Amino acid sequence: VQPVESGGGLVQPGGSLRLSCAASGSIASIYSIAWYRQAPGKAREWVAVTTTDGYISYIEAVKGRFTISRDNAKNTVYLDMINLKPEDTAVYSCYGGPDMSWGQGTQVTVSS
DSSP states (O other): OOEEEEOOEEEOTTOOEEEEEEESSOOTTOOEEEEEEEOTTSOOEEEEEEETTSOEEEOGGGTTTEEEEEEGGGTEEEEEEOSOOGGGOEEEEEEBTTTBOOOOOEEEEEOO
């Protein structure tokens, strides 16, 4: 299954975005799907994860600001982001290995 991420863009600090991870096939049986991000010059880091049994977790830096959700009927995982900060600037990608590979990612830039 191949994902395609979308929804990124340029937003001012305090703004909001909704990222989508649309899969080429069914995600219903993919236990764990996560969002990652990679800022310029930094290593990729895990941001949030959702599992088929309802488990959800976030990196500390985004707790209370980001919400991950999955819609199995649409084969899509979302990342709703509010109160964005400059340090959230990165390429965001989703991954559900080994059943769902990496996509191209979507750029999020938070700047005034």
